[in-house]
Structures are given as structure tokens and as C-alpha cells.
Amino acid sequence: MIRFEQVTKRYPGGHTALERVDIDIARGEMVVVTGHSGAGKSTLLKLLAVLERPTEGRVLVGGENVSALKRAALPYWRRSIGLIMQDQRLLFDRSAFDNVMLPLSISSHPPREAAKRVSAALERVGLAGREKAMPVELSGGEQQRLTIARAIVNRPQILLADEPTAHLDDAYARDIADLFRSFNEAGVTVLLTTHDGGLFERYAPRRLSLAHGTLQ
């Protein structure tokens, strides 16, 4: 389903984030990418979400070269994936409900159906009843759950998460890891990065290790 073919990413200034990376990920697979800071984990996800373009090589999804998508096609591609960024990017002046509603507003869902989906997504991540809460009123773990709810509300087939358990204590981190496992069991292809590979070991996912931009 997802294929990185000889992908190299060099940033202006000469820093090479990825070097000739080849990866194949099957539909419904759960892949955990580990590595130290600067290993190229985030770049890998950004290339798949087309937030960055490869310097060389290509990224294919379902046979389509997404790294060559035109600018006008990018929004529609991004709507089809669930993206969880390391810095969460929640809107702090909006309620939990409105934060999760945003992707559905963007894709012009009818308001009534959208509201049902938002409630279902919040329930799915354990935030039922917190619809009116502002992000600042939520704990770190709850904020991460809110980000996940926003990522899954469009029912994507691919879920990308960049360090979803960073800055969380062990109990919260395990809860989040369980959530990703449950999405994967529901058939969603999950690709996530972490510097704590041990956290996901009990689910026996496929594990990829990056160091200095190359697969180990």
C-alpha cells in the first residue's frame, strides 16, 4: 500500500534527513519507526503527508506517486489520511468539539452527521462528555487524545503519528499506545514514530529503525 522508493531528502543548507530509503508497508499493517532525535523519523511522515517533497526517489500510496501531486490536489490527499503532529496543533480558542469538527467542516460534511461523528470520535478516544472543554482545561494525555480524535474523525485508512507519546507519563503513554493498536485492529494502516520503541513492543508491530537518515 505504501512504498518509499530510494527516497532521499536534503534540506537547503545541505543537511540530509533521509538517504536512499526503501520501505514497503502493507494495508492494515502497524509500523513503528524508532530512532534518536534527528534520525529522520519526522521527515519520513512529512514526506508521506506531502508536507515535504523528496529530493530524490518517490513515495507511492496505492500505486500513486503522492510526492508528485500537484498543489491543488494536496488538500484532498491530506483529507484522506489522519495526521498527528508532534506539537499537536490544537486550537486553544476552540472547544474540544470544535477542534474535532474542523476536518469535517473542511470536507463539507452535513452539520448533523458531522456532529454525530465528532461525538463518536471523542467517545472512541475516551473524551465523551468533554465536548465543551477547552484544550487548556484538558490534561496532557487528554490533549493528545483530542488530537487523535481529530485525526480519526474523517475515518482515514492511513494514520500517521509523530511521537504521539512524547512528554506523556507511562500510564498515559500506554493508553495512547492501546488506542493506536485498536485502530490498527479495526483495519487502519498505522505508521508512527517514537523514540521509545519498548512502549509498542507488546503489540508486536513491525519495527523500523532509522539512524542518520538511513534504515538500520
Place this chain on the structure above:
Amino acid sequence: MNWLRLQMRAGLRAARQMLRQPFNTLLAALVVGIAAALPATGYMLLGNLQRLAGTVSAAPEISVFMQPAASADTVKDTEKKIRALLAKDGRVELISRDTALKRFRDNEGLSEILDALPENPFADAFVVRLKDADAQRLEALRSELSKLPEVEHVQLDSDWAKRLDALIALGRQALTMLAGVLGLGLVAVTFNTIRLQLLTQRDEIEVSRLLGATDAWIRRPFHWFGALQGLLGGVLAGLLALVATRMLAQPMGELAGLYSLEFVLRPLAALDWVVLLALCALLGWLGASASVRRHLSRIA
């Protein structure tokens, strides 16, 4: 239908954004309103002045006063001569001294004073109305009429009405220029408001792009924001013009009364309101559109 639904949702989002900052919204609308109120009030006043001018003939008019002692035969003879001079360029109306006396008595309420006079102080007079004539022709005609026997005085009556017409035309030109400059100001105000809105909503725009928002989806509420702000400013401008009408109605009525004119200051008509609101909304939309086009590309 889908387009309409998208526009309606964007309009609602813009309205919600405005309601979130009521003070800022009101302040910006007030700036727009004051800018638009000046030409709107000017337009309303000019319209009234034009209506007033319409009640007074601006066509060239010459009054020919006979000597008080002129006989009826002389008056008839003079009328024939005037008609001959005019050919088909105009018409002549005789206002006899009795008619003049009656009109003066009716209009001015000075009957007691007139009664006290030993005889009718008015002379027979002719009002000569020309279809059209340039200044040279008028002057030549006046000279010809002055030479007629027993004509005491010849007076060109249309000068002040022409001057009023010229002033109105000048006022209209000045108003158009003022409206143009203030319209540009309105666009600039909206441009800046939207620039600030874009900065305020930078996070939301970035997140929306990550989640798959198209540029059109991001732009749309800002366009609506500009148009709604313009519309609100237009409403305020109309209300300010209405207040001006109320305040000026009485003194203008009194002034017109001094010239024996019946005059009621009329506020903006329904169609004027529609044009004012549409123009303000359009200028707001233009300012927003220019601002979004310029600044959105800078938000990654």
C-alpha cells in the same frame, strides 16, 4: 447548490468571527460607516438641492417691464413686436398690472399696505421664455427689447438658476471625487482589518491546511468578513445620513420659506439604501480579497 451551501457556511463562520470580537467589529464598521456617510449625506443633500432647482426654471427667461403710463394699445403693440423678435424661439406671457397686483396681494399678505397706496404701483410686464439661447443671443435680445417704445426695464431672470445648476454640477463632481477617495479608504481599512485577522488566525489557517483545507475554503470566510464589515459600515453610514436629514430638515425648510419656496428635506430613498449597502459590501469584499491574496501566501 453545493456552492451556495459552502458560501452560506463561510458567511456563518465570518459572522461568528465578528461576534467573537464585538468591540473590534463595531470600531471597524464605524470607520467604514463614517467614510461612507460623507458621500451618502452629500448625495442626499445634492438630490434635494436638485429637486429644489427643478422647481425653479433654469431655462433662459427675460422680464420686460413697461412704463406705468403705457396705454393698452402700446402694450398690445409691444407684444406683437416681441413675438416678431422671437420668431419661434420662445413664447411670451403678458402679466398685466392688475394680475401682478392680485398675485402680490395673494402671495405676500401685504394687502393692507397695497390698499393704502393711491394707485396700483405695478406696471404691465412680459415674461419671455426662450427654448434655448447662448449668452450672446440673450444679450442681443435684451438690447433689442430695451429699445422698444415705452419699455422701462428689461431683466434677465435665469442667471441665478443657471448658477445653481452649475453649482450642483460642480457639487456632483466634487462628491464623485470624494466618494472615490473615501471608497479607496474603505478598501484600505478592510485590507488592514483582514491582514490583522489573518495574523490572529494564523494557527487556525496552518492547522486547516494540514487537515486538507483548500485555499478557497480558507479565503471564503475572509471575503465574507470584508463584505459583512462593509455592509455593517453601510448601515451605519445610512443611519448617519438619516440623522443628518433630521437635523437639517427644519433649518433648510425655514431657509426655503424665506424665498417663498415649499421645501421638505427628503432622506435617502429605498433604492439609494440598496445601492449604498451594495457598494459598501462590494468595497469591503474587494479590500478583503486583495488582502487575502497578498497575505495568505506568506502563511506556510
